[in-house]
Amino acid sequence: MRYHFTDAFARERDDEERESSDGLAECADVIFTLMHKCPHFDETELYANFRYDVVASLKERLKCGHILLNGTNATLFGNGPELLKYIAGEEVISELKKWQIHCQRFEHSAKLLCARSPHITMGNLYLAENNLDGEIWDYFDLGENIVCVNAINENIQQRLNGCDYDSDTMLITDDALLVETAEKDDSLFKVPVCNIMSGGNSNNALSELDHRTSENKIGEIVNLSQKLNSIIWDKLNNGASKMDILPIYKDICKLAVLSGIEIDKAKRNYDNINAGKEFADIRKRYDKPNPDFFREIDEKSYDGKKEYKFYDTAMDFIYELVSKIHFRDGREQYSLYRPISSGLAYDISLGNATEYRHKDKIVKIIDESKARANRLYMELRSADDREREVIYDRIKEEKEERDKQVSKWLSNANVLILVLRHYEKNSVADWRIYAALIKHPVFSKLLFELYDRFIVKVVEDSNGEYSIYGRKFTKKL
Numbered sequence: 001m002r003y004h005f006t007d008a009f010a011r012e013r014d015d016e017e018r019e020s021s022d023g024l025a026e027c028a029d030v031i032f033t034l035m036h037k038c039p040h041f042d043e044t045e046l047y048a049n050f051r052y053d054v055v056a057s058l059k060e061r062l063k064c065g066h067i068l069l070n071g072t073n074a075t076l077f078g079n080g081p082e083l084l085k086y087i088a089g090e091e092v093i094s095e096l097k098k099w100q101i102h103c104q105r106f107e108h109s110a111k112l113l114c115a116r117s118p119h120i121t122m123g124n125l126y127l128a129e130n131n132l133d134g135e136i137w138d139y140f141d142l143g144e145n146i147v148c149v150n151a152i153n154e155n156i157q158q159r160l161n162g163c164d165y166d167s168d169t170m171l172i173t174d175d176a177l178l179v180e181t182a183e184k185d186d187s188l189f190k191v192p193v194c195n196i197m198s199g200g201n202s203n204n205a206l207s208e209l210d211h212r213t214s215e216n217k218i219g220e221i222v223n224l225s226q227k228l229n230s231i232i233w234d235k236l237n238n239g240a241s242k243m244d245i246l247p248i249y250k251d252i253c254k255l256a257v258l259s260g261i262e263i264d265k266a267k268r269n270y271d272n273i274n275a276g277k278e279f280a281d282i283r284k285r286y287d288k289p290n291p292d293f294f295r296e297i298d299e300k301s302y303d304g305k306k307e308y309k310f311y312d313t314a315m316d317f318i319y320e321l322v323s324k325i326h327f328r329d330g331r332e333q334y335s336l337y338r339p340i341s342s343g344l345a346y347d348i349s350l351g352n353a354t355e356y357r358h359k360d361k362i363v364k365i366i367d368e369s370k371a372r373a374n375r376l377y378m379e380l381r382s383a384d385d386r387e388r389e390v391i392y393d394r395i396k397e398e399k400e401e402r403d404k405q406v407s408k409w410l411s412n413a414n415v416l417i418l419v420l421r422h423y424e425k426n427s428v429a430d431w432r433i434y435a436a437l438i439k440h441p442v443f444s445k446l447l448f449e450l451y452d453r454f455i456v457k458v459v460e461d462s463n464g465e466y467s468i469y470g471r472k473f474t475k476k477l
Contacts, residue, residue, distance in 0.1 A: 001051065002035055002458060004468075026399070030431045033438050037447040038340060039456075045337035045429040055327045062322040063296045065315055070470055071173030072105045074147035078165040081136045082152065096150035100131040105144035106174055108132040113179045114147075116160040116170040118218065120225045120256040121249070122189035124161045125182050126170070147172060158193045162260040188242055189249065192256035198268040217279055218262045223297060224283055225255040226315075230291040233313040251282050293319035339428050341420040344413075344446050359418035361409040366419075366436050369402035399435075406436045416442050 031050055034041045041047050081095040096102060106112060114126040149156055157163050160170060229252065232245045258275050289307035293315045298306055310316050373395060380391050410416060423433040437443050456475050464474035
């Protein structure tokens with residue numbers, strides 16, 4: 001769990017909003033500090049609740065197909081070397097050959113599978129070889145999260161379902177199972193291509209653009225395409241021939257084209273295409289139960305009338321397997337949870353009246369600050385963007401003032417233990433107990449002494465006995 005939240009999860013946290021309507025950012029600081037510095041944190045009720053929430057969240061994400069892969073979501077850079085050659089007046093010859101990309105995240109000649117969102121169907125998968133050869137790349141400061149692609153005599157923009165180079169990204173992975181599976185069926189599924197002529201918008205009034213985009217059906221198109229993909233794999237995996245599924249695949253290709261039209265409708269007109277009618281006709285042709293994994297998609301809009309069935313397709317197998325996972329099976333359970341203060345092992349039998357008064361001062365400060373912060377969080381839920389910025393600042397100031405006042409009265413370890421035990425009598429699983437204390441030098445010193453003696457660390461080791469995220473690890477003190 002420590003590794004997950006310091007390595008794999010760190011990038012996700014960097015991208016998240018700095019605060020939420022219920023203080024989750026501060027909660028994270030408390031949990032992460034205790035997780036890394038308190039050796040018996042796994043025996044506390046606070047950790048048990050946190051672990052349950054993390055596992056439940058991972059399960060829900062897996063049910064939606066959110067699976068961690070080795071790779072990156074790289075920003076597309078189209079024909080950069082060729083543009084440089086053109087500017088320099090040199091002959092423009094493609095640095096990348098057909099089916100080649102340049103991404104420093106992977107080794108030279110690595111076989112890679114690429115896909116861009118919205119990824120409508122199998123024909124939108126792009127198999128490529130990584131080419132790191134050539135001195136011209138030294139002119140570009142690329143890093144590992146930019147991928148150079150070639151559109152000269154290459155259908156990459158159609159294969160990636162209408163990609164362009166205004167910060168579009170694509171997933172790139174070297175996962176052997178996915179690469180080999182995509183190679184096996186690469187010749188079967190042709191690339192959906194839009195050959196429909198369009199015209200520029202004659203009326204670009206904001207009201208007209210708002211109307212067009214308000215009727216966007218891209219979500220419905222993507223969902224229907226995934227249902228049809230499931231029908232195809234169910235048929236193929238149960239004896240159907242490739243010719244049998246081609247009519248279905250043709251309809252999926254139509255959906256791919258429609259998705260592009262919907263995305264572009266604010267920029268150009270397709271007067272000879274009624275996207276809504278085309279979509280409705282295709283949906284009517286496949287009026288069958290949804291795949292089981294659609295339960296996650298339909299959960300928020302479920303009306304009690306939708307039917308589901310198991311399809312012989314990857315997502316339904318994933319959904320079925322994840323639904324059967326019970327994290328607690330076979331794991332040690334603690335009949336009695338320990339409070340954080342019990343591990344500090346500090347003798348307060350000699351505590352004096354002054355220390356008890358200081359404890360009372362701190363409790364009052366924390367309780368009053370918590371009440372004010374809760375009112376601000378309530379305001380945050382109904383605030384607009386400008387108001388939210390002001391409320392964020394007020395929440396930050398409230399916490400800073402709370403910590404300043406607490407620090408004034410938190411004179412020694414005796415006072416700290418008295419405060420912790422006051423709250424842990426009734427709220428042992430409440431992270432807010434520790435929010436005003438966790439960064440104070442007195443608390444940090446006690447935790448550090450425990451950490452230095454008892455904490456078990458997970459370190460990367462090629463011969464380790466544990467496999468996490470495709471790497472080997474071992475534990476050591």
